[in-house]
Amino acid sequence: MFDSGVGGLTVLRTLIQRLPHEHTVYLGDTARVPYGTRSGEVVTRYALLSARHLASYGIKLLVVACNTVSAHSLHALADALPIPVVGVIEPGAQAAAARTRGGTIAVLGTPATVASGAYQAALQRLAPLASVVARACPLFVPLAEDGWTDGEVPRLVAEKYLLELRRIGVDTAVLGCTHYPLLARTIADVLGPRVAIVDSADATAEAVASLMASREMLRPPGAAPRHRTLCTDVPDRFRAVAERFLGRPVGMVELVDLQP
Amino acid sequence: MFDSGVGGLTVLRTLIQRLPHEHTVYLGDTARVPYGTRSGEVVTRYALLSARHLASYGIKLLVVACNTVSAHSLHALADALPIPVVGVIEPGAQAAAARTRGGTIAVLGTPATVASGAYQAALQRLAPLASVVARACPLFVPLAEDGWTDGEVPRLVAEKYLLELRRIGVDTAVLGCTHYPLLARTIADVLGPRVAIVDSADATAEAVASLMASREMLRPPGAAPRHRTLCTDVPDRFRAVAERFLGRPVGMVELVDLQP
Numbered sequence: 001m002f003d004s005g006v007g008g009l010t011v012l013r014t015l016i017q018r019l020p021h022e023h024t025v026y027l028g029d030t031a032r033v034p035y036g037t038r039s040g041e042v043v044t045r046y047a048l049l050s051a052r053h054l055a056s057y058g059i060k061l062l063v064v065a066c067n068t069v070s071a072h073s074l075h076a077l078a079d080a081l082p083i084p085v086v087g088v089i090e091p092g093a094q095a096a097a098a099r100t101r102g103g104t105i106a107v108l109g110t111p112a113t114v115a116s117g118a119y120q121a122a123l124q125r126l127a128p129l130a131s132v133v134a135r136a137c138p139l140f141v142p143l144a145e146d147g148w149t150d151g152e153v154p155r156l157v158a159e160k161y162l163l164e165l166r167r168i169g170v171d172t173a174v175l176g177c178t179h180y181p182l183l184a185r186t187i188a189d190v191l192g193p194r195v196a197i198v199d200s201a202d203a204t205a206e207a208v209a210s211l212m213a214s215r216e217m218l219r220p221p222g223a224a225p226r227h228r229t230l231c232t233d234v235p236d237r238f239r240a241v242a243e244r245f246l247g248r249p250v251g252m253v254e255l256v257d258l259q260p
Numbered sequence: 261m262f263d264s265g266v267g268g269l270t271v272l273r274t275l276i277q278r279l280p281h282e283h284t285v286y287l288g289d290t291a292r293v294p295y296g297t298r299s300g301e302v303v304t305r306y307a308l309l310s311a312r313h314l315a316s317y318g319i320k321l322l323v324v325a326c327n328t329v330s331a332h333s334l335h336a337l338a339d340a341l342p343i344p345v346v347g348v349i350e351p352g353a354q355a356a357a358a359r360t361r362g363g364t365i366a367v368l369g370t371p372a373t374v375a376s377g378a379y380q381a382a383l384q385r386l387a388p389l390a391s392v393v394a395r396a397c398p399l400f401v402p403l404a405e406d407g408w409t410d411g412e413v414p415r416l417v418a419e420k421y422l423l424e425l426r427r428i429g430v431d432t433a434v435l436g437c438t439h440y441p442l443l444a445r446t447i448a449d450v451l452g453p454r455v456a457i458v459d460s461a462d463a464t465a466e467a468v469a470s471l472m473a474s475r476e477m478l479r480p481p482g483a484a485p486r487h488r489t490l491c492t493d494v495p496d497r498f499r500a501v502a503e504r505f506l507g508r509p510v511g512m513v514e515l516v517d518l519q520p
Contacts, residue, residue, distance in 0.1 A: 030297065031298065031302060032292070033297065034294075037290065037293065037493070037494060037497060038291065038493050038494065039493055039494050042291060042493055138402060138405075138406050139399070139402055139403070139406065139408070141402075142398060142399055142401075142402045143399070145398075146398050146399065148399070152416060153413060153416050153417055153420070156412060156413050156416070157413055160413070233297070233298050233299055233302055234297060234298065234299050237297065
């Protein structure tokens with residue numbers, strides 16, 4: 001699994017809970033974070049570097065735990081690797097399409113993810129009768145990375161972004177950014193109890209489990225699984241934020257160099 | 261002049277006001293922004309790429325409008341180029357040392373700038389009797405880039421970071437991040453009328469003007485000066501944010517490639 005930074009660890013956290021016997025290796029490309037402000041070509045170039053590095057560990061499946069890469073580079077990654085490649089957008093959109101009760105589906109994401117239109121296109125395809133609205137929430141990522149997830153400021157920021165969604169009859173909201181699960185409680189409070197919150201991390205873990213089961217790729221229970229964590233710059237700072245996202249100690253973070 | 265992104269445009273804005281006859285070329289390294297989370301070695305590698313690219317335009321002086329590069333890489337840049345190199349930290353620290361009235365000087369900056377200790381070290385040297393306190397304000401950059409600089413949320417965020425500084429007798433606060441001038445009014449309101457706000461951008465423009473005058477490098481008034489703006493990725497998004505920082509139209513933004 002890889003992401004531009006720590007965000008994808010919310011996906012890893014869910015995946016380890018769902019598939020507790022599998023070995024994992026997670027790469028955070030902290031030397032190039034954030035991807036969201038890069039052009040599609042640059043994002044694909046970076047994603048191929050990460051994917052090829054992970055391939056050298058003998059992985060059997062690649063999870064792209066990054067919305068920006070999932071929006072721009074899945075085809076290029078699938079062409080470059082001989083193993084299944086799973087992104088976060090399609091599972092998240094499928095889960096939202098299954099949850100909506102005929103109202104409007106809201107996509108919450110970074111400005112780059114919203115501008116890419118990837119969730120909106122997937123939802124239009126999967127739920128052609130649903131109306132879709134997308135809302136960029138640029139302050140959510142720094143609030144999550146700073147650990148400032150409860151209290152008055154996160155609440156006011158969420159109200160600025162989300163109160164309008166209640167008024168227009170949203171019944172389902174997709175957390176279209178891997179950082180947003182840390183703010184899920186505040187987001188749910190502001191949207192109210194009638195709005196279903198779909199976490200792309202949960203949906204992606206479920207999609208991975210289902211794909212691996214159908215292809216008989218699951219590791220049988222046995223010796224304890226190994227979990228390795230790699231990043232491309234400043235491992236100490238990465239670890240400090242990472243433990244909040246993973247919800248448990250990260251252990252040793254290995255520094256790797258992806259210079260092409 | 262270069263910076264990792266748009267922040268340095270607050271320095272350019274002040275410099276153009278102070279030296280209205282000079283040609284300028286500004287490079288925002290948006291393909292590698294932000295620098296603040298990178299290691300010192302990576303920052304210096306990136307800074308040398310930008311500096312060498314700007315040298316090819318025949319510049320006569322280089323302004324490093326980036327606190328992270330100023331903290332880590334000024335010596336490497338001065339060694340690499342045959343022209344004067346001016347950073348933002350030394351002028352900001354000098355201005356703060358001149359303004360303090362015997363109380364405590366506060367340095368406000370990103371977590372990376374505060375952790376580098378560069379302002380603190382400069383202030384200890386320039387004002388050895390002053391006490392210095394540094395405060396990281398991680399939400400200020402995304403608020404400034406998002407244009408969310410007034411109202412309840414910026415005020416509450418500023419109160420969280422700064423109210424304690426009033427209590428401990430701060431009399432001078434340095435804006436140690438090129439984004440913070442956009443929040444200067446909110447910062448000043450929270451700190452109160454007895455705290456002098458020192459903007460590193462003003463101090464740096466003054467230092468450049470003084471250096472150029474003493475070396476007789478100033479261009480005589482004549483034909484209108486040219487101002488070129490370069491960035492390394494996604495010029496459209498750069499321009500949208502840039503105009504808020506520069507305070508006037510940016511015009512054409514040229515995309516350049518710094519691949520080593």
